[in-house]
Amino acid sequence: MDQAPDIAASRLSPEELARNFADAHPPLTDNQAVIEADRCYFCYDAPCIEACPTGIDIPGFIKKIASGNLAGSARTILESNILGGSCARVCPTEILCEHACVRNAQEEKPIAIGALQRHATDWQMTHRGQPFSRAAATGRHVAVVGAGPAGLACAHRLAMHGHDVTVFDARPKAGGLNEYGIAAYKLPDDFAQREIDFVTAIGGITIEAGKVLGRDFTLAALEAAYDAVFLGIGQAGVRALGIPGEQLDGVLNAVDFIEAVRRSSTRGDVPVGRRVVVIGGGNTAVDAAVQAKRLGAEEVTLVYRRGADTMSATPVEQEWAQTNNVAIRYWAAPARIEGTNGAVGSVTFARGHLVDGKPDYALGEFTLAADMVLKAVGQLFLPDPLDEDWIDVANGRIMVDAHGRTSRDGVYAGGDCTPGEDLTVAAVRDGRNAAETIHADLIGAAGA
Known part of the structure; x- marks a missing residue:
């Protein structure tokens, strides 16, 4: 099943790409909104x-x-x-x-x-723009590491309370997953950046992009320079499949593929294969698969190791993939990737099923031809920038109490780098709640 690579950009016309990456769910009209609200x-x-x-x-x-x-x-x-x-x-x-x-x-x-x-x-x-205004300045300055949903929510709530906030982010642009990790048709028209402008319009928030924790500054340096520190650093690592052939050309991380699509203004410069296999079962897998299809891939197959009911992608997301002509294969675990001349040509999977409540992959194998493979088997928190002697990290997450406090006095955390569900709305909650804790702790310290 070895084959020459067939990955190319501009498979579709500019007009087709514009349609494919327009807003997937157009907004309600005023009349539609009132009718729906009345229900x-x-x-x-x-x-x-x-x-x-x-x-x-x-x-x-x-x-x-x-x-x-x-x-x-x-x-x-x-x-x-x-x-x-x-x-x-x-x-x-x-x-x-x-x-x-x-x-x-x-x-x-x-x-x-x-x-x-x-x-x-x-x-x-x-x-109307920003509906909230700042309280009187407190003279306190808080550092926020990570300009994703958790960090932005934390920064805004701190600014409302009158604190100055500096937000550091490793990426060239703020926004985190909203800017780099969400399908382009979900947040089109540069919405992520427009929302950041809306959030920061409250004042008192400075964003320093391209600043990496562990390279440009340390946690200890932030502690020394600021009154408090919030960590909203997400999960920067990507899980490996751990199978032969993973290093072949054409095997990519799905998050990198999604980022490439989001960073392109036309989508016409994003290469995609003719036959694409996506490995994973979450929303990232669905976003990658659907966007590959909308870029012009002829066949896209999403393969998941267990059944539909255990996929982290919701039934609505799974249906969305199928509506976009993505085939979904369940109960298949990747066994090896093969190719020729250093490029991927096929992926072989082991068929599985449940035996006494546990997955068993002893039903033989099947092979899918592929000139592009997108890996979407989960992301990882990378503790490397943190000195674990200074802060508790367990099970791949920063440990916090119910209020977002870490084991280090004056250091707080929230979002995907802490235990809990990996949802944008949960990250916003974490950042908001941690900001309230930081405010209470700072004001309490000032009055002590």
Whole structure:
């Protein structure tokens, strides 16, 4: 099954690429938003609020949409989640707030909470801008490492309390996964950067891009120079498959492929294979597979080692992949990658099934031809920049208490680098809550 590589850019016309990477889910019109808002029961003990990691008053903001008060609706959202615009676009609402909607119990379609949240926050960003102002300056200065959702949420809440904040990020641009790791059709039109401008418009926040922890500064240096430090450094490492052939040309990390698509203004300069195999079962795997197809790949197959019900990609995401003509193969574990002249030509998988509740891969093998293989088997927290004698790291995460405090006085952490679910909205919650803890600790120290 060896074959010459067949990876190329510009497989589709500029017009086709523009259509394929336009907003996947266009916004509601004003009339559609009001009609949808009127479907809400405005529950008193709303289960949707409990299902939202940031605890947004969902019936409250929807009721304001129904009454035409978009400014009030947006403020209700943004008080809990300052990145409500991006979360409305990328959150798996089908397993969070919308899953908890009481209309599901009546076998009806749940309220389109994500779309309504987008409607209100988009209106605010377009017509009014930043709705919050800073408190009186405290004279305190906090360092935030990582300009992703956790770091930005932390910085904004600290600025609201009157603290000055400097945010350091290793990348050339701020935004974290919203800028580099989300499918381009989910956050099109440079939305991630527009949202950063919206967040930082409160004032008191300085972003220093291209500054790497462990290279340009150390944690000890930050402790000495700032009143507190927040770590929102995410997961910069990528898991390896650990199989023969992983080093062949055409075998890429899915996150690098997604980043290349997001950084391209036209998508026409992003190479893609004719026959692409994506290995993994999460949202990153789906994003990579769908974008490969939309770049012009003829065949895209997503292969997962277990069944559909254990995939971290939600059923909605799996259906989205299939709607985009991505084939999904379950119960297949990668065994080896083969090729010729240093380039990938095929991937062989072991067939599996459950035996006494445990996966068993003794049902033989099958081989898929491929000129590109995208690995999406998980990301890793890299503790290298941190001195583990200074801070507790366990099971690949920075250990924190319920308030975001690490084992080091004055150092806090949140988001994907700490234990918990790896969701954008959870990272926002962590950053917001840690900021409140930092504020309380600083004010308490000032009054002591």
